[in-house]
Amino acid sequence: MKREICCPDCARGWLKLAGVSQASNPIDVAFAAHQDERMKQVRGALGRHCMCDGCNKKLSPGDQAVAVSIYTEDIPYFEWEHEFVTSVGGAA
Numbered sequence: 001m002k003r004e005i006c007c008p009d010c011a012r013g014w015l016k017l018a019g020v021s022q023a024s025n026p027i028d029v030a031f032a033a034h035q036d037e038r039m040k041q042v043r044g045a046l047g048r049h050c051m052c053d054g055c056n057k058k059l060s061p062g063d064q065a066v067a068v069s070i071y072t073e074d075i076p077y078f079e080w081e082h083e084f085v086t087s088v089g090g091a092a
Helices: 008-017
Strands: 002-006 027-030 038-046 064-071 085-087
Touching: 002 008, 008 038, 008 064, 064 085
Parallel strands: none
Antiparallel strands: 002 064, 027 038, 038 064, 038 085
């Protein structure tokens, strides 16, 4: 499973890559081009200092951030987002 902490702009880029224009949170969708891969995004307030895995922007506690998971049936999803963000609903 791939895990990233992203700024909202980079998380929207993941949604576009998956073929999603708008979504609610938590979002769990199949990639349009790769139906065996799925993506889940959870948006919320960041609880620690991080760098965006997409653009390397500095993110501080309290900033809006998105936990992005890419997974497959062979490499299953597990819940990890609470270690970084407090979920507030609504997709990136």
